[in-house]
Amino acid sequence: MQYAEKKRLKQNFAFGTLRVLSYSVLVILIIILGFIVLNGFSVLSWEFLTAMPEDGMTKGGIFPALIGTLCLMAGSMIIAFPVGVMSGIYMNEYMRDGFFKRFINVMTNNLAGIPSIVFGLFGMEFFVNKLGWGDSIIAGSFTLGLLALPVVIRVTEEALKAVSKNFREASFALGASKWQTTSKVVLPIALPNIVTGLILSMSRVSGETAPILFTVAAYFLPKLPSSIFDQVMALPYHLYVISTSGTNIEASRPMAYGTALVLILLVLTLNLLANALRRYLGKKVKMN
């Protein structure tokens, strides 16, 4: 066989394998999504989103769980974003390389690797019991916020690292201080990526079950919270409840698929929003 022919066959084989494998990933994703959509679509309605659960959670809607999840997302966002973004900026822009920085980096990585149930346990012991907040939105938000913190720090750091040092040098060479350079040049350039990362971290938080298990989530609570010290239902936990320990698991199966679909749609919307925002902000950055 000619060498050129052999080379071509090898290449076709390599790319063919890669193609088949990446398509199979797509197929698996479509099967999962299709399964949920087919089973959950029939219960999806305005009423399903806005009504209280009824008849031992076999009928009615998921309104309190949806509101609960949105509360927890907002709460954990308030806790994780400012602290995480500022730490990320400090660590990437100001801290000198050295033992302390490496130490913090290792700790952040470890924190990100801790199973979420451990966060749940810590949240229960510290926020619920020690601080006496009880099972509440604030305890759950702090627990979820802690969980999101290392992700937020990492996202911020990565976004800042991606900003070329050419921009920083240009700014310093004009007599700008480090803070002016950070705030007027580096942050605006990094902003689209930071925002995208933050939204993605939120979509991850929205589906977490373990951290809210002991800190906020209610088994059945057909009313809306009136303060941050109230318990709430939440989508992922609600899904768990009606799939495993409801009063009538068979009868509530469609509700479970509906809940799963809503959760997936929520995450999907957030991801699309993240993409749209990155594109929009990316364009805006060039102009200002």
Place this chain on the structure above:
Amino acid sequence: MNYESKNNNMSSSPEEKVINAIDTKDLKLNKEIKFEPSANYTPSNKTSVTKLESKNLHLYYGDFHALKGISMAMLQNTVTAFIGPSGCGKSTFLRTLNRMNDLIEGVKIEGNILIDSKDIYNSRDLNIDELRKRVGMVFQKPNPFPKSIFENVAYGLRVNGITHKKFIEERVERSLKQAALWEEVKDKLKKSAFELSGGQQQRLCIARALAIEPSILLMDEPASALDPISTAKIEELIYELKSLYTIVIVTHNMQQAGRVSDRTAFFYLGELVEFDDTKKIFTNPADVRTQNYITGRFG
């Protein structure tokens, strides 16, 4: 170009009148930026005045001895070119002149750099931001900010505390004119700087550096990423800017050094091998290493 008017009488130029007319009380300004062109902004032929001086300068990147006892003096209103093969230390030395190497961790510097007879490394009262304002820099790759053309040039003014809109507009226009870019961009100042060609971007970066009226302009291979026509424009510009600034240019291109510079320094392996009039370096170098380099035997 508007130099002629400044040559004759500072206040007679209409451009300067507007600037002088602005009530200084309204402005939050650093002391250093004045409304009248500062003394160092006056075109002059005082090419015998030493502007920049390096005394036995050593620089280490960790254990690597990158600059080995550089001593040289650069004269006011002249163009000094640094030439030498890659890694010879010419860019590193250039970056010691506005303390840009401070940004790199693990750099150690010994010796002195004097600007207007003042030591920029060992003076207690030296403010680095102020130093960099006086010593402008243009980089190898055009690096405009992802901002509008106007905001790119205005940036240096803004970070130095100037808020007066009219003043900033005047200065942006003048800087763009000095950088020979005004005619090409005057109708699209609000457009992103990224819409300009590479050569235009580099002239924008020059305008940006000029806007804060430095007295020294450092250029690190400013044309190496540009096409021949853009390169010619930049070289022409350097020649014109000489009357206002002391220019130090690093270049890989020996023809370029020959065309634009008055004095040329040849660096090799971290040493300053030879520093003399450009004509002398290119026609009758004293050192055999210089001779070998300029005749293309290595590098």
